[in-house]
Amino acid sequence: MIIFDRVSKRYANGREALNNVSFNVHNGEMVFLTGRSGAGKSTVLKLIALLERPTRGNVLVNGRNTHTLRPRHIPAFRRHIGVVFQDHKLLPDRPVFDNVALPLAVAATPLREIDKRVRAALDQVGLLGKERLLPLELSVGEQQRVGIARAVVSKPALLIADEPTGNLDPDLSREVMRLFRRFQDVGVTVVVATHDLQLVHEFGQRVLALEAGQLLGGAADTLPSVVATR
Amino acid sequence: MSLAVSGSRHLQALLGSLGRLSRSPLATLLTLLVIALALALPAALRLLVTNAQAATGNFANAIELSVYLKSDVPLAKGKQLAAAAQQRADVAQVQLISAEQGLEDFRRYSGFGDALAALKENPLPNMLHVRPRPEYTSSAALEALRHYFTAWPEVDLVEVDSQWVMRFNAILDVLRQLLLIAAALLGAGVLAVVGNTIRLEIAGRRAEIEVTKLVGGSNSFVRRPFLYTGVLYGLGGALLAWGIVALAIAVLDESVANLARLYGSRYVLTGPSLEEVGVLLGAGVVLGWLGAWLSATRHLRSIEPRG
Numbered sequence: 100m101i102i103f104d105r106v107s108k109r110y111a112n113g114r115e116a117l118n119n120v121s122f123n124v125h126n127g128e129m130v131f132l133t134g135r136s137g138a139g140k141s142t143v144l145k146l147i148a149l150l151e152r153p154t155r156g157n158v159l160v161n162g163r164n165t166h167t168l169r170p171r172h173i174p175a176f177r178r179h180i181g182v183v184f185q186d187h188k189l190l191p192d193r194p195v196f197d198n199v200a201l202p203l204a205v206a207a208t209p210l211r212e213i214d215k216r217v218r219a220a221l222d223q224v225g226l227l228g229k230e231r232l233l234p235l236e237l238s239v240g241e242q243q244r245v246g247i248a249r250a251v252v253s254k255p256a257l258l259i260a261d262e263p264t265g266n267l268d269p270d271l272s273r274e275v276m277r278l279f280r281r282f283q284d285v286g287v288t289v290v291v292a293t294h295d296l297q298l299v300h301e302f303g304q305r306v307l308a309l310e311a312g313q314l315l316g317g318a319a320d321t322l323p324s325v326v327a328t329r
Numbered sequence: 330m331s332l333a334v335s336g337s338r339h340l341q342a343l344l345g346s347l348g349r350l351s352r353s354p355l356a357t358l359l360t361l362l363v364i365a366l367a368l369a370l371p372a373a374l375r376l377l378v379t380n381a382q383a384a385t386g387n388f389a390n391a392i393e394l395s396v397y398l399k400s401d402v403p404l405a406k407g408k409q410l411a412a413a414a415q416q417r418a419d420v421a422q423v424q425l426i427s428a429e430q431g432l433e434d435f436r437r438y439s440g441f442g443d444a445l446a447a448l449k450e451n452p453l454p455n456m457l458h459v460r461p462r463p464e465y466t467s468s469a470a471l472e473a474l475r476h477y478f479t480a481w482p483e484v485d486l487v488e489v490d491s492q493w494v495m496r497f498n499a500i501l502d503v504l505r506q507l508l509l510i511a512a513a514l515l516g517a518g519v520l521a522v523v524g525n526t527i528r529l530e531i532a533g534r535r536a537e538i539e540v541t542k543l544v545g546g547s548n549s550f551v552r553r554p555f556l557y558t559g560v561l562y563g564l565g566g567a568l569l570a571w572g573i574v575a576l577a578i579a580v581l582d583e584s585v586a587n588l589a590r591l592y593g594s595r596y597v598l599t600g601p602s603l604e605e606v607g608v609l610l611g612a613g614v615v616l617g618w619l620g621a622w623l624s625a626t627r628h629l630r631s632i633e634p635r636g
Binding site: 148150171174175176177178182188189201202206249 | 341539540541542543544546547548550633634
């Protein structure tokens with residue numbers, strides 16, 4: 100699903116965020132991306148969602164080399180990826196329904212279909228019945244779940260999350276992670292960037308550990324993967 | 330995308346734009362007013378020209394060319410010439426006045442009858458009264474007609490009567506050109522006003538645009554509501570301009586009627602025709618759309634999600 104092939108990323112300000120990073124994420128796999136802030140976790144996710152392009156190396160997502168993708172094909176490419184942010188990036192002046200419906204609206208989904216799928220997505224994250232509320236009328240945990248509903252509403256094959264539990268207490272964090280694993284159960288590939296190592300150990304998925312822009316332990320396939328203890 | 334789906338998308342974008350405009354009524358009204366004034370000025374100038382033309386429309390019939398033939402040209406030849414001139418597209422009517430007829434008229438109307446009786450022979454030549462068609466009464470057209478007659482060897486002199494009508498028509502021509510220039514300049518002004526308004530709105534909705542692009546919104550999807558906003562501004566401004574012009578006519582109507590009465594005319598101001606209103610509204614829509622398109626295409630490109 101995701102292949103990083105000797106990828107380096109240097110930002111315009113000269114900071115080297117990634118240095119010669121290679122790894123694979125298989126179809127239907129759930130992977131944790133760990134490391135301190137500034138280690139390059141966000142950069143990996145940005146390269147996957149094509150918010151940035153690598154300085155060197157190739158990033159393949161779903162069989163497509165992001166290097167050769169033309170700008171006008173980027174919107175269609177992004178529709179196949181669900182993205183969850185730490186600050187959830189909801190539109191504060193739009194009700195929950197509109198926020199979740201946005202990925203469907205940009206893909207020209209028929210209105211009746213939108214209605215059905217938005218409700219299904221909200222049901223999955225346990226927020227059915229809160230469609231008409233504004234994001235700020237919800238708790239932080241609920242806001243994050245709205246963000247997750249928006250990420251999965253168009254049924255993407257790939258879900259990436261950048262510190263989705265950064266603002267949540269341990270209980271809520273666990274709840275959000277369980278949600279992600281439920282999506283993995285139905286075949287979605289999930290990549291979660293987090294610095295919450297305890298949570299990572301608890302959920303026991305394969306870990307890609309980044310430090311100062313490099314992958315610890317070399318290639319991903321040689322990484323010790325913790326056996327899932329679900 | 331099916332037609333029904335794309336139709337409902339457009340309807341949504343249109344309603345969304347309407348909703349946003351109505352949420353900041355004062356700013357919207359000010360922008361509309363600026364656009365309306367820019368559109369009302371050329372519209373008013375256009376009405377000035379059409380009304381001036383209509384008020385003086387009967388002058389076109391007063392324009393006449395007097396073509397004096399040389400005194401040795403016989404009446405039969407004059408008839409031939411009159412028949413030839415009558416064939417021209419710009420000539421409405423040619424009347425041949427024989428020398429005898431001319432003398433008779435002169436005797437009757439001038440009051441010099443007795444003095445004329447003392448003349449041994451008729452000093453008047455045969456002549457043609459040529460009346461051009463109303464659509465050929467511009468100074469250029471009259472000049473062309475004069476040239477045509479002057480070129481004949483049998484013609485001694487061509488006089489264009491009512492020189493002042495030609496001058497008046499020349500003034501109307503100047504006004505018409507002024508109208509074109511004013512329309513072009515003020516049209517560019519409307520583009521700038523709409524473009525700048527859209528630029529501000531894009532800046533204000535930056536976060537929303539970023540998120541929309543993040544979930545896969547294409548440039549055209551993001552641009553659509555701004556295009557509708559531009560069209561609404563243009564259409565609203567044009568409607569307001571129509572109102573301004575109608576109001577101006579209502580205010581001026583009585584004093585113009587008064588003026589006309591003093592000149593013994595029953596002329597009343599005419600408002601814009603249905604066609605002219607159509608052109609005004611169409612120009613508003615096109616300018617609003619274009620201004621929004623230029624601005625949105627330029628400024629949306631620079632907004633990319635940063636994650």
